[in-house]
Amino acid sequence: MSIANRLLRGPSAVRARSLAALALLPFLSLVSPAEAQELPEPAQSAAAGARVFGDAGCVECHAVRGLGGQTATDLASLKRRSFYDLATALWNHLPEMADRLRRRRMEIHLSPREAGDLFAFLYSI
Numbered sequence: 001m002s003i004a005n006r007l008l009r010g011p012s013a014v015r016a017r018s019l020a021a022l023a024l025l026p027f028l029s030l031v032s033p034a035e036a037q038e039l040p041e042p043a044q045s046a047a048a049g050a051r052v053f054g055d056a057g058c059v060e061c062h063a064v065r066g067l068g069g070q071t072a073t074d075l076a077s078l079k080r081r082s083f084y085d086l087a088t089a090l091w092n093h094l095p096e097m098a099d100r101l102r103r104r105r106m107e108i109h110l111s112p113r114e115a116g117d118l119f120a121f122l123y124s125i
Helices: 003-008 011-028 046-055 083-103 112-124
Strands: none
Touching: 046 112, 083 112
């Protein structure tokens, strides 16, 4: 066994580490307490997205399985195979939808959280 291994193991090494830890205790009082970090928000919620769908007025024009407005596409009838298909459909639909909203004098402002929840809802349909 090498000298380094003998120093790092055995009763004298344990005693030395204990003394070193005790020697650091007075300095711990000089360190300010750590501030709690904000917890990350949970993943998007389809249930919260359903509420956004209603609260933002999407339901005035769009239906889901026949429930809701009749002036725009029933969102349950759209065939989506993936996240990217839904993102593409929304991206391509946005100019037409924005034009219709302007004509109806409606504005929709969603926070990033609300937009994520709405997307989760639409993906879950």
